[in-house]
Amino acid sequence: MAYYYRLGNIPPKRHTQFRQPDNSLYKEELVSSKGFSGIYSNLYHTFSPTQVKQVLPPVPYDTPLADYPLLQTHLKTSGLGTTGEDFLEARKVLMKNQDVSIAVCNPSGKGMDYFYKNGEADEVLYVHDGTGILYSQFGKLPFKKGDYVVIPRTTVYKLEFTEKCRFLVIEAVGPIETVKRYRNELGQLEEHSPYCERDIHPPQELVIEEAEGDYLVKIKKQGYLHQYVYAHSPLDVVGWDGFLYPYTLSIYDFEPITGRIHLPPPIHQTFQAWGFVICSFVPRLFDYHPLSIPAPYNHSNIDSDEVLFYAEGEFMSRKGIDRGSFTLHPGGLPHGPHPGTVEKSIGAKETHEYAVMIDTFKPLHLTTEGLNFVDKNYPYSWNE
DSSP states (O other), X not given: OOOOEEEXXXXXXXXXXOBOTTSOBOEEEEEESTTTTSOEEEEEESSOTTOEEEEEEEEEOOOOBOOOOSOOEEEOOTTOXXXXXXXXXXXXXXXXXXXXXXXXXXXXXXXXXXXXXXXXXXXEEEEXXXXXXXXXXXXXXXXXXXXXXXXXXXXXXXXXXXXXXXXXXXEESSOOBOOGGGBOTTSOBOTTSSSOGGGOBOOOBOOOOOOEEEEEEEXXXXXXXXXXXXXXXXXXXXXXXXXXXXXXXXXXXXXXXXXXXXXXXXXXXXXXXXXXXXXXXXXXXXXXXXXXXXXXXXXXXXXXXXXXXXXXXXXXXXXXXXXXXXXXXXXXXXXXXXXXXXXXHTXXXXXXXXXXXXXXXXXXXXXXXXXXXXXXXXXXXXXX
């Protein structure tokens, strides 16, 4: 959930007559969550959003789980080049459970000649490298390196890459939301929040396409891409308002919370969802107690799995982990700083790394795609 926003032309009241210059009605569409009790937006189309010309055969689109034991895991994806020309082809799912899937996506192409809709999950694209534009029925949304691009489910969109892009892609079965403890009873982000509404960037400009033609929309649901051809572009919206829309939030605008002694990972939380959280590790001053140990302590996570995506810099508690790699520390096994990093951290004043953490409350499973990147020596990397 972000905040109320409006763009373009809308009538004074919902569900009332709103006429085009030729006196025909604009076609109102309610996009709502949780049936009719969650956040929603009202959109006004030039043409009917239900005008289907053709339904093409569905295409399988899923990654099976791998047979993989309980292990501390390092996925060596740092040197990964292009993973496919097309945005959907390039998405390689590495880990997943019933609440979330985690993928890398390094497309080589300049964009998409079709539209895409995730019919069953909210999406977060973390822009590891590059710049581009997300075009949706809500308008034009630029993105850049370091942005979280939050896309509510059923948003119809396509991407244009103005620089070569690399993404971390998170799909959430439940809604991606700002953190509840950061909000007051009316939904406004409070003073102690590490970011505020000024840091949330909605679409700034409508892109209106009114020509008739064949507009392909690929809809992801239940392991398939369902292919619908519409008579008009989804980008025929002349105005909308509401609380549901795609937006960007930059990891560079996340303000870290610090203390005299080492604080636990919840201080880094950026988003909440069903069954998992997303956290941002950013440059910050280290703990300032005279006897503080900046490196994290050993931890036995008894009811969650921890994934870290190493975005930038040298993570002070880890050795042998490069930019763009993942670690998975599953529940049931203790994890902690690598040998030598605790003593080395004492006296350090600040850190400069960036990382995205995904903590899940149900076990994560590697996929057959993820098996390709396993560092078999990582479980032994805590030996002196």
